[in-house]
Amino acid sequence: MAVGYQGLPKLHPVGGVRLGTTAAGIKKPGRPDLVLIELARGATASAVFTRNAFCAAPVILAREHLSAREPSYLLVNTGNANAGTGRQGLVDAQTCCEAVASRGGCEAADVLPFSTGVIGEPLPVATLTQGIPAAFSALVAEGWANAADGILTTDTVPKGSSRQVEIGGRPVTITGISKGAGMIRPDMATMLAFIATDAVVERDVLDGLLKRAAGLSFNRISVDGDTSTNDACVLMATGASGVKPEPGSDDFETLETAVTAVCRELAQLIVRDGEGATKFIAIKVVKGRDQKECTDVAYTIAHSPLVKTAFFASDPNWGRILAAVGRAGVPDLNLQAVTIHLNEVCIVSDGGRAADYEEARGQLVMDQEEITIRVDLSRGSAEATVWTCDFSYDYVRINAEYRT
Amino acid sequence: MAVGYQGLPKLHPVGGVRLGTTAAGIKKPGRPDLVLIELARGATASAVFTRNAFCAAPVILAREHLSAREPSYLLVNTGNANAGTGRQGLVDAQTCCEAVASRGGCEAADVLPFSTGVIGEPLPVATLTQGIPAAFSALVAEGWANAADGILTTDTVPKGSSRQVEIGGRPVTITGISKGAGMIRPDMATMLAFIATDAVVERDVLDGLLKRAAGLSFNRISVDGDTSTNDACVLMATGASGVKPEPGSDDFETLETAVTAVCRELAQLIVRDGEGATKFIAIKVVKGRDQKECTDVAYTIAHSPLVKTAFFASDPNWGRILAAVGRAGVPDLNLQAVTIHLNEVCIVSDGGRAADYEEARGQLVMDQEEITIRVDLSRGSAEATVWTCDFSYDYVRINAEYRT
The missing domain is CATH 3.10.20.340 (ArgJ beta chain, C-terminal domain)
Incomplete structure (x- = not known):
């Protein structure tokens, strides 16, 4: 059991975000292993990825897709990292994005793929894509807790954090989930985190915010000093609250403090659930x-x-x-x-x-x-x-x- | 048992070097824990030390003494690292040097002190210095194997290596001993190696030779990535063979190859005896x-x-x-x-x-x-x-x- 774990807190829905989790059969039958995250039009997203040169195929593709436009969907599978899979890995990740795009009415470049699990096995593309319709059907705003379960590999507990703050007299929500138990286990390649807020934040501002928040949270933890081929952390801003704190203002400081707190809590949960950790x-x-x-x-x-x-x-x-x-x-x-x-x-x-x-x-x-x-x-x-x-x-x- | 350990090989005496080992009572009664190495007049010595900023008192003093002149004696104790002992540690190390100097008819600055064992306990100076006369009495040219035992802490096997090569038609000997089982255990602070040759090698040439040999041996091993407060490696050249290979010549290459081989063997023995090692x-x-x-x-x-x-x-x-x-x-x-x-x-x-x-x-x-x-x-x-x-x-x- 994770050190000092208090159970999953209430994870407040974030306007403009729906999550669908299903058991596609990549892992054991009946075990949730596929998570779809849908972002409303107008949302911005920023991500930081592993610095491992041998980064996984989905990392390469997600980085490429994100550089061109704002995403409509994030697709996360566990049970297979699609890492160390060479050129075929890229083809497989692209096929999964296309399957989401065709069902979701967007382009493949609007989909960001994420994989975690065993390194070096071919991604079971047919099994994975067969689960996509069920993931779409499961999309709900209240889907965070199920998604927290759906992204786990050998973690012993689901990991989530949620905050509500008032900015300019109006409520703004920040909710996130993470997974990871070795700081990185290259063979269960490893840390993932997805955080969303309903604040309005432009992409370049969001990039800076995520970089600083990750620098004080996910980049400040160590279980064993290893770095995964699949690490990724995504911060999404849907704008659904209509609240747009100006960079440099006290309001923005309030948002940044809350986002950083959520990131820190998610990061610390990974250490608390560190492999074999007793302290x-x-x-x-x-x-x-x-x-x-x-x-x-x-x-x-x-x-x-x-x-x-x-x-x-x-x-x-x-x-x-x-x-x-x-x-x-x-x-x-x-x-x-x-x-x-x-x-x-x-x-x-x-x-x-x-x-x-x-x-x-x-x-x-x-x-x-x-x-x-x-x-x-x-x-x-x-x-x-x-x-x-x-x-x-x-x-x-x-x-x-x-x-x- | 150390991985692939073949037993202590024959350690050829090196002209101009005598070693005396005794049980001073720093460790358990009857356990050898004090080694004195005597160098004939005219010998040169070079050393490389730990880069740990918290280096031990004997490291500070040995470095200082070696910078001023060629040593006559090396004094090595196990059972106590005299590290993390602040200013008193320096006073204690100096007292030990003085005790050797007064018995050996030289100055304290002609003595290099080395300590290995538990960190942070005061050096038992009285116990240690009472053992010095016995160490002097024990001095023999054939003392290498006993010294290999006398410098061990939690090593499971004694470590030695010896080579004889022919340079310009005359035999030259290189013999060395080492200890260490964690690459460094700061609490059993840790790696020591003493290597001697009877070749004639001037100090500055010896410095370069040791630096290169250590770079290909002791600086190429890792048990756990930690670095001790007490690491030291000393190369001594007594000149007793009368053979003086000129730097840059084939003869010097022969000597350097043999010294490097001895260093590599001593370094590998430390890894083979690594804590808990099975491979x-x-x-x-x-x-x-x-x-x-x-x-x-x-x-x-x-x-x-x-x-x-x-x-x-x-x-x-x-x-x-x-x-x-x-x-x-x-x-x-x-x-x-x-x-x-x-x-x-x-x-x-x-x-x-x-x-x-x-x-x-x-x-x-x-x-x-x-x-x-x-x-x-x-x-x-x-x-x-x-x-x-x-x-x-x-x-x-x-x-x-x-x-x-």
Whole structure:
């Protein structure tokens, strides 16, 4: 069970968005595996994709389609990533877009395809396209929770987040769903997130908003440091509320804060459901010279198998955290000035173990399920937070036994 | 037991080097934990140290002493890393150097200190220095095997390598020992290697030789991607053979090849004895544009927990290797041209699974204990090889239970 999981919250419908989920038979019979998202005319959409050079066929096609126009439909299948499938993979993804377009009365370029599941198997195009009529029939505004189920692979829980804020005296909704359990499992290629708002946001403004929100959420999590061939995050703005916050205004700030909060919650849910995770760890690096050195330090800690196994063992092994900070490549770091805290307990100061540190106090923190590591570099005003989980026997089991 | 370990080979004495090993009581009573290496007058020495900013007190002092003059003694203790010990750690390391100097009739600056073991505990200076007379009494030219035992921490086997080559018709010896089981365990801070030759090599030439040899050996291994606070590798040239190969000559090439071979063998022994290792994996990246992109790709594969757990499971999971190549950050990589082999079996070509690949053939390779991954980037003439091991339940157990 995911660390600190509270169940799926109420997911408010977003005007201009309908979702249809069906069991097309790509996975086990009866298991939802195909999700169709319909956007009303006039909606804008923005997406960020994996930086993996071996990106999957649907990523290539979705990026291409999105560059030309605003989408009418998003088609998401689980059970097969259509990755490592070469040229045939592109043909298959295009065929699926055409099937949606012919049923939906639009062009194939108006459809964005997304796939998640096993790498390297041919996409079962016939099975998938046979499910499309049922997905159309299932389209409803209240379809978010079903869709949250329909995009899962080996996740143990569905992931959703929803906010309603008031902008200029009128309600605006932001709702999103995500999936992913290894930060990326290339063989269950992996993180997907779909977020919609009924605010009016033009495409170039939406691009900037998504980039910033993802930078503070999906790009700040790590389960195992791997990066999928299929990662994608889509932000859609339908405009159905009629509310158009001007970029730079307080109203826009309200929207951006809410979108970022939804993204952060969806991202943290992926870490909480991390493979084999028993702890949820926030790594906060403060007083760095710039963002880059803060994230370098945070990720070096987050990716260290030694730190992660120590957390699994609830072992307040401050030496491993100190060594990770030391090898993060921060130039001219004044070690005497660096302090490291586990929650409120100072574990490192003056270049070594804090003088007043007692193991029993560190142990009290480590015994908790949610822990914050705070590294103070004491040389600037930048800061960054990264979320990760521990490294357990179950991580090895899940990833060693996945295909056997 | 270390993967493919053949036992300690015959370690030829090196003229001008004597080694004394004793049980000072830093570790369990009766367990060898203190090694003294004596260098004859006229010897030169070169060292490479950890790049971890939080480097240990003995690393700081050894670097300082070596910059001023040629050493007469190296003092190595296990059981305590004298790392994360702040200013007192420097005082303690200096006290140990002084104790050796007063017994050996030299100055403290002629002594290089090395420590390995638990981080963050004060160095037990009294216990350590009481052992120094016994270490002096034990000094013998045949002391290499005992020293190989004396520098171990949680290694499961002693590590040594020895070569004799003929240069200008005269025999030259190169002998070395190493320790380390996690690439670095910051809490058992970690890799040490001491190599000596009786060739005559001037300091600046020796510096270049060690840098190149370490670049092809100790800097090409990874167990878990962590980097210790205490890593050090020392190359000593006593000149006792009277053979002085001129830099640039064929004779020097003979010496360099032998030194590099000894370093590579010592480095590989560390991987073979990697924590929880059940497989020894060579990752060879060829036809890259430059060294950097070759090592970037090799290390991305070597550090991927997903790849490492697949090797533990003997699972020919080519998708994970492909995804690791894809996220290594190689600019403008032509995916269609990349090929990946497991030993002689082609698993990836034309941007996906090789057309003629059969799982059974991949399985035959994966069932072996020693495996080579060969990645052909098909865009240049650079290449690099990195050695690593798999990621097992025992890695988690060893690192989760280490202090509990």
